[in-house]
Amino acid sequence: MPGSVLPVVTRFAPSPTGHLHLGHAHAALFGWRTARAAGGQFLLRIEDIDTGRCRPVFETDLIEDLRWLGLDWDGPIRRQSAHFDDYRAARAQLEALGLLYRCFCTRRDVAAEIGEAAQAPHGLAGSLYPGRCRTLSPAESDDRAAAGHPFAWRLDARRALALTGPLTWTDRLAGTQSVCPETLGDVVLARKDTPTSYHLSVTVDDAIQGVTLVTRGVDLFHATAIHRLLQALLALPVPQWHHHPLLTDDQGRRLAKRDGARSLRALRATGLSPAQVRALAGMT
Ligand code: GLU
Numbered sequence: 001m002p003g004s005v006l007p008v009v010t011r012f013a014p015s016p017t018g019h020l021h022l023g024h025a026h027a028a029l030f031g032w033r034t035a036r037a038a039g040g041q042f043l044l045r046i047e048d049i050d051t052g053r054c055r056p057v058f059e060t061d062l063i064e065d066l067r068w069l070g071l072d073w074d075g076p077i078r079r080q081s082a083h084f085d086d087y088r089a090a091r092a093q094l095e096a097l098g099l100l101y102r103c104f105c106t107r108r109d110v111a112a113e114i115g116e117a118a119q120a121p122h123g124l125a126g127s128l129y130p131g132r133c134r135t136l137s138p139a140e141s142d143d144r145a146a147a148g149h150p151f152a153w154r155l156d157a158r159r160a161l162a163l164t165g166p167l168t169w170t171d172r173l174a175g176t177q178s179v180c181p182e183t184l185g186d187v188v189l190a191r192k193d194t195p196t197s198y199h200l201s202v203t204v205d206d207a208i209q210g211v212t213l214v215t216r217g218v219d220l221f222h223a224t225a226i227h228r229l230l231q232a233l234l235a236l237p238v239p240q241w242h243h244h245p246l247l248t249d250d251q252g253r254r255l256a257k258r259d260g261a262r263s264l265r266a267l268r269a270t271g272l273s274p275a276q277v278r279a280l281a282g283m284t
Pocket of ligand 1: 013047202215216220
C-alpha cells in the first residue's frame with residue numbers, strides 16, 4: 001500500500017545440492033543483517049524441489065554452517081518438497097486463466113530451435129524459449145499427453161502480461177523497474193519431473209511466508225519480472241527486492257558450488273573462526 005511501511009521480513013533460500021560457499025554466506029548474512037537492522041524477521045527456506053539433486057545431508061550441513069556463522073532465523077524452516085500441493089494449486093489457478101500450455105520439447109529441441117532461429121529472441125537473462133509448443137492445437141497437445149509423452153507446463157508470458165496490464169517492481173538499489181514483454185520468456189512453471197519450478201515455488205512461498213523484502217544476488221535480477229507477473233496473476237502481495245552484487249574471487253569470477261575449496265566446511269577445516277569467514281564473505 002502506498003505510504004504504509006511493512007515490517008521487514010527477509011529470507012535465505014538455499015538449494016541443498018552441495019555445500020554452502022562464501023557466496024552463500026554473503027547472501028545469508030546480507031538478508032539476516034538487513035532484517036535484524038530493521039528489527040524485522042529473517043526466515044530460512046530450503047528450496048529442494050529438485051528431489052533428484054538435493055540431499056538431506058546438505059540440508060543438515062547447511063543449517064549447521066549457518067549456525068556456526070552466527071545466524072539465527074525466525075519460525076520453522078519451510079521445506080519446499082513438503083508443499084507441492086501449494087504449487088499445484090497455483091498452477092491450476094494459472095491454467096484456469098488459460099495462460100499455460102504443455103511443452104513437449106527436450107532441452108536439445110530447445111537448443112536446436114534457438115540455434116536455428118536467425119532472430120532468436122533474447123531475454124536479458126539469456127535466450128528465451130522460442131515458443132514451438134505455444135502453437136500446438138489443444139487437440140494435438142491432449143493427444144500427445146494421452147500418448148504418454150512427457151511434458152512441462154509453460155506460461156504464455158505475453159498473454160499473461162496482456163491480461164494484467166503494465167507492471168512495475170521496486171529494487172532498493174536499482175529503483176523502479178518495468179516488466180517488459182520482450183524479455184520475459186515463456187518460463188516453465190511445472191517441470192516434467194516435478195509439479196512446480198523455481199519461479200512458481202519461490203513466488204508462492206514468498207507470499208505464504210509473508211516476505212516483504214526479497215534479498216538475493218543480482219544474478220536473479222531478471223527473474224524478478226516473472227515473479228512480479230505471477231504475483232499479479234495470482235493476486236499475491238508484492239514485496240520489495242534488494243538484489244545485491246555477487247561475491248567474486250580474486251580474478252573477478254563468480255563463486256560456484258563446484259569451487260569446493262571455498263566451501264564453508266573447507267574453510268572451517270583450516271581453523272578459521274566464524275568472524276574470519278564472515279570477513280572473507282565480505283561481511284565484517
Ligand atoms: N534457491 C535459489 C538459489 O539457491 C535462491 C532463490 C531466491 O533467492 O529467490 O539460488
